[in-house]
Amino acid sequence: MKLKAFETLSAVLAEGNFAAAAKVCHLTPSAVSLQMKQIETYLGQQLFDRSRLKVKPLPRAYDVAEAMQVARERLGELRRDIPMTIEGHLRVGIIETMQPLLLPQLIRGMRRSYPKLHLQIQRGKSLELTDAVKAGEIDAAVVGQSETGGSARLHWFPLMVQPLVMIAPPNAREDDPAELFRRHEWIRYDRRTVAGRLAARYVKQHFGAPHAELELDAVRAVMAMVNAGLGVSIVQLSEPGVLRAFPVKVIELDNAPSLRFSLVMRRSEQEERLLGALCEVIRTFLPEPSIPSEPGTAIAVSRQRKRSRAAAKS
Known part of the structure; x- marks a missing residue:
């Protein structure tokens, strides 16, 4: 019996159903169901009530999950305590x-x-x-x-986790993304990448179909074009120092997709x-999933903060 199945059991109890647990564990619902049946077969006991449309965990399921949580934690401690050369x-x-x-x-x-x-x-x-x-x-x-x-x-x-941002030429006067797309060509980031697909979907949903001729497969290449005043784009800015190399105007997006x-x-x-x-x-x-920042390296415009300040003045 694999220990991973008991982790899936804990996810089922925490999330409330097989489908939600499947997303958390990156499994299919059928794989989750199979693992639960394997545990039941191993224990010789039923852990779920399947007599209704919605599968419901029985009290025994919580008992098993609690016992295995303690066991898994102890095994982890023992594993860390065993001296062993990693090579x-x-x-x-x-x-x-x-x-x-x-x-x-x-x-x-x-x-x-x-x-x-x-x-x-x-x-x-x-x-x-x-x-x-x-x-x-x-x-x-x-x-x-x-x-x-x-x-x-x-x-x-x-x-x-890195939210995508809009970048515009450093001397651009506009702060509104829609206005920037009307006045400038859209330089696409490669749609074969996850970030490129996220950006393309966001642009289609919020700005229709801006004029776009170029599609580049490197963030630095996109930023060089934008820095030269040849267009605007939506990218992730994860590389340290890239804004110093290619100064651009950075605009935070409402409901921005995150990579x-x-x-x-x-x-x-x-x-x-x-x-x-x-x-x-x-x-x-990288102690926990975080959003990196690089203060002082670009002209940053937060539309949300700008609106907040305007509201405060009024």
Whole structure:
């Protein structure tokens, strides 16, 4: 009996139903149902009342989940207490925009904490790297997580949440996104990327179909074009220093879509010690999913704050 099934049981009890638990665990509802039946078979007891349309957990389900929670926590403590040298090689993919943010601290942290664990870094797009993880070509990858949550065969370790913003030429007088799209060409960010698809969907929903001829596959290239006054765009600004290299006007968007960066690995290997060491080091400088900021490096305009100040004056 796999311990992962008991984690799924806890999710079912916390979320209230199989479908909600499936989203949290990145599984299909049928996979959740199968795991619950496997636990019942293992225990020889029924944990859910399936006589009605809505499956209802029985008191025994809560007893089992509570007992296994204590057991899992104790096993985790024992696992951490066992002295063991972590050594070997990990093949890790990192999308280009996250390499300047992560690589220096990651390499420094790994050399300090796990000097015998060596990283082989590979660059690529989120979709390419995710497929490479799924195929076993690399062990893990830092990517923009798919809007749909991705394959149930994969485990996602959340790193950072980055809201998309609008960027305009530094001398642009307009602050309103709709007006900026009327006056400037839209420079698309590659729709093969998660961020590019999020941006395209947002623009279509809020601004229709602005004039767009260019579609570039690098944030720096997009920002260089915008800095030169050749258009406006909607991108994520995760790379440190990029605003100093290409000063632009930054406009916060109402109900902006957010790009979730995660470390993706195969679900069957998420408990591996090498990957655990990698996650541990990352958490030392990215303690929890957060939104990075880079104050003082661009002309930042918050439409929400501007309206608040205007209201206060009136």
